[in-house]
Amino acid sequence: MTDRRKIELTVNGVRHVREIETRLTLGDFLRHELGLTGTHLGCEHGVCGACTVHLNGEAVRSCILFAVQADGCEITTVEGLAQPDGTLHPLQQAFRDHHGLQCGFCTPGMQMTIAAFLAENRHPTEREVREAISGNLCRCTGYQGIVAAALDAAQRLRGT
Amino acid sequence: MGARNVGAIVKRLEDPRLVTGRGRYTDDIVLPGMLELAFVRSSEAHALVKSINVSAAKAVPGVIAVWTLAELGAIAQKPMVQAYPSPAIKQDITQYPLAKDEVCYVGEAIAVVIAANRYIAEDAAQLVSVDYESLPVVIDAREAVKAGAALAHRGAPNNIAATVAWKFGDAGAAFARAPHVFRETYYQHRGVAHSMEGRGVIAQFEGAMDQLTLWSSTQAPFLVRRYLAQYLEREEARIRVIAPDVGGGFGPKAGHYAEELVAALVAMKLGRAVKWIEDRREHFLTTTQQRDQWWEVEVACEAGGKVLALRAKCIHDNGAYLPYGLLLPMTVIVPFPGAYAIPAVEVTLDCVFTNAVPNTPIRGAGRPNAAFILERTMDTVARNLKLDQAEVRRTNFVRKDQFPYETGARMPTGVTIQYDSGDYAGCLDMVMKTSGYAAFETKRAQAAKAGRWIGLGIASYNEDTGLPPYEGATVKVLPSGRISVELGSCSQGQGLETIAAQIAADQFDVDPQDVIVKTGDTAISAMALATVGSRVAATAGPSVHLAATQVREKAIRLAAQQLEVAEQDLEITRGAVHIQGVPGRRLMLGDLAKRLVSGVMVPLPKGFTPGLEATAYHTSERPVYANGTNIAEVEVDIETGAVTLLNYWVAHDCGTMINPMLVEGQIVGGVVHGIGNALFEHMKYDRESGQPLTTNFAEYLLPLATEMPPIHVEHMETPSPVNPLGVKGAGEGGTIPGIACIVSAVENALKPLGVKVNEYPISPERLLELIDEQRGAARA
Amino acid sequence: MKPAPFQYHDPRSVKEAVALLAQHENTKLLAGGQSLGPMLNFRFVMPDHLIDLNRISELAYIRAGTDTLDIGAMTRQRALERAAEIKRVCPIMAEALAWVGHIATRNRGTIGGSLAHLDPAAELPGICALYDATLTVAGPKGTRRVAMADWGVSFMTPNLEPNEVLTDITLKLWREPHGHAFVEFARRHGDFAIAGVGCLVALDRTGKARRVALSLIGVSSAPVRLAAAEKLLVGTDLSDNAIQAASAEVAKLEALADTQVGAAYRKRVAGVLLGRAIKQAAGRAAQGTKR
16 A cells, blocks of 8 residues: 655646655656656765755755655746746856756756855855855766856856 | 868757756656566675575566566577677676576676566565575686686686787887886776766567667667667667667766666567666666776886886776677777887786676776876886986877877787877977976975975876777758758767767858757668767768768759859858859759659659768778877875865867867866776775675765866867868867876875875875885885 | 655654654654665665654754753754854854755755764764753653763664654853864765864963863764863863874774775874864964954
8 A cells, every 4th residue: 555645836836736655756756747857866865966956945856855745845947947938047058158068967956056056145256166066966077167157157147 | 161160169959958957868758658677686796596586576566577587588598799709708708688597796687577667666676585595706806817716607717708918019129128127016996987877778669560669878879779689689670779868978888788688678578668767776786887907017218218118917807797898908908009109018918707797998998097007107217217207208209200100009900000190299298388387396395385295297198089980970951951960879968969060060051050960869871880989079070071061062063953053153151052143043952952852753853863961971990099198286185195186287189179169078077087086986896795885976986076176178189181070089088198197196296205106096095005105114 | 766665744743753653663754864865765774654854843943042052953954054143152063064965965954863863974963062962852751851972872873762853952052252163074075074073172361271172073983072182182282292192082092994984094084183173273262362
């Protein structure tokens, strides 16, 4: 007999009501229940950060959260970064401009981590950016393009 | 038509979907009625499987079936195909798709659970009970190679898969007459690939059409198709393999795995689509790695540092099976003499079976291993003869005027090793300048006054890139006028779509962003082999160029006929062919394409074959050689052994750069991979039990953003005369010298103590041990 | 790597949580989930009942008094890191938190979870040891208080019964002017500490140490107050000789070894960090008294 719960949550501004197994992780819920496959699972033990989403505005690792824990919460995923008309978030544009991605697998989690960080720290130093993304693994880029993208995005978001 | 896009920084075609989370990786693909697989895996490093009890597992609600080798069918009662057969292989042992009776490494697949979803599949897998009879375990290749060692395979004569050798020149004579001979031993360990996306496969079988389709997170769909066809005794035409978006490869995804084969067999037997997604624990246990090597090296040289000969012996841990033939060992020995004009070389390598997961190439394959030996040897010569590290390299480099340079070595196929082009000393000069090499000793002295131990390390390399013989391309003008490029090659992040678009766009004066590029699908006509060994830009790239050029020429020829002008009076501007100086008279490419599609009872233009399209193969016999020199600045905390990376400079030459931004990304990413190997990554196994000890990301350390130095990259472009674009590969150029460069820098920081660092990875604890040993020896 | 099935409970009060623990067998309490989550996904633990504490709002609070700092067990590490009160009365905690994992893990991780999990390298237990914290535990028979010195029973095993919940943490603040330092050595940013030292130092008017507290993480199975070293330092001018004598006390400890790091090396690094922490704390204490 599987343990199931009904949950209601908002994801990228859209309200969802679902009945799910309580052991279903938030990451799997987003990917397979809602079909939002932008959030990726790289390790399922809370280290690589590829699964990072925002829960009530804070960056969290969705692979070690259960969907039931998000009942009543607001989730933002990478699919919620761009405008509804498709205009890229300045961070996404900066990633493109600075070659901040290669295979793209770590990218959604990386962007969500940086987006939350920039919301709190509008004038980051390079060191602060590197510390902010120290919980996100990238095997392709060596991080240099990502850091450049983050610093450029900070500038754009400040409007300078 | 001048090159406008080739050589330019063009934003990637891949990015719009990837930055918005709309990439399509294997686990993102959902098929109707799809089931999920989980594997029951060996918990022992070496054992006989006496019995497998699946009854409790089968009873779990949501489980469709639990199968062992017997249930996979008659066709599966044999070991997997040898991907790279060779007469040099003494014991050609490959894995069964599921264990037959003997398991030879922890993680080897024993049974497969087919269930409604992965959660249930894992519940059931846990309930499968396996009865093992333990067999002797051998993990250390130095033990495995000895007579009377525990056998990695029961009943085998010994643990030697093969012994390979690479020889040219007369090393014996050189050693006999050399004024100086130095000997060192080294330990090397590469670790695990850890692409952020693990492996994964979806298999679907349509019985009525007798069509098997696989989506696989692979670097080599055409090779996977070939091996499946061989194993399943099916026509290749009845198998389609697609590489969707792949989240990193780095080598191991170029192999063919039991899980791909089992998924295909299950799909065919059940008539349902099945998916298997590797989790990170499985990546640690079952995706192939590159592990231990022990080396004995001796170098003969003159007083001025000119190396006369190099002899080396290597014991190479191959792991339990040989899925990739001797490809990896060959990439270890064939690079010698590297960037140096060493007249005589003798390298032998024992490729040894152990009870751990098999070893196959990881970024750089054996080249970083060879580069490490060559570079540490140059430092050894410098240290012993009290010469400058950079000058010893310069003394030994192949000179600019010596190209094309025959090393004296010859491949087993008979092809000689010839370096096509390069300016090795030029790169060295470049990086010495940007790093401030000349002023370093002053900097070191000042730091020493403040109690700081800083060092500068240097490593040079060359690399056989663009490995022959081909990667094909098809270029088409679509009825809409847009250009399409189809490649059998596939990408794992390198930006193949983008460079293909750039190359094609240049022939038609269109925006590369408007070019439609498809990759990595065996249903696409142009044949391909694999994305490995920094080969695709230099093989697929020229093929795209050739095909696009042929299409362009056909368009102009047709337009000339239609407009009744000479071909030389025509040019292509913004996707239309028009008469030079007469912009009004033009023909849209799309219309020309439609003309060559024609219609029933509508004749084709006289003298023209259907379709404004072409498939082309740039073929080559030889690799093209990239090169470079790296310099690293580090600081060692003498109390803790911690290494801080201060700066890193690269000067490299990959010939013509199609997209400098992408090249830089490859170099920087490759350097960081090298840093990981040098300082952080160690895949440990218990020597007695064979249990893997580092099986999560807290125990196995990958490089993070916080520890990386600023990496400054400078480019030199010595175009290769071998392909029409002059392109050389860049995918591994950061990793190949990177490890040696970091180790050289750490050793250099401890130069006042005379510490030698002949191994990697080098941890702070190990560094303190070396320092203590040296200080102890100094006191004695 | 998917977790095994469990019955999920999300109580709204401590009372309800305790009742659930009494009612069921094979239970696990879910706090921040940053340590338990991976263990569940790896199936290293397979509880029949998962009791989620995250909806118990009464357990998340920070109350800074003059003598004590009271923190609810479910207070997020990120909240502690950013709280003005913490920076004011216990700045070493804010500094130590910068070493705890990464922002995303601190957004969910809790002080109570860190104490209950009791990883030998965990920073917050080290800070609690430094301040002679008292931990309040609720069980079926009511509440009991445990001194931090009695909290670690053995490797990753705190003084907590399977039917109990850690609810509050009380730190005894230093009222006198003092200097602090937290120094840690890890391979990479956010990694488990190989060793870490927390140090508080108060100086007398002549600049000699009047009061010293030293706690060490990463070396033993639980955080250690280096009482012998503290005693050696009191009354000294915290010179290199004094520090060296204190560092020698570390060598007497029995240290952990794992796949990454050996025992002797851990102690050696701890000795180095001890010196660095004392120097930094003393320097800050001296600066403080100059004002």
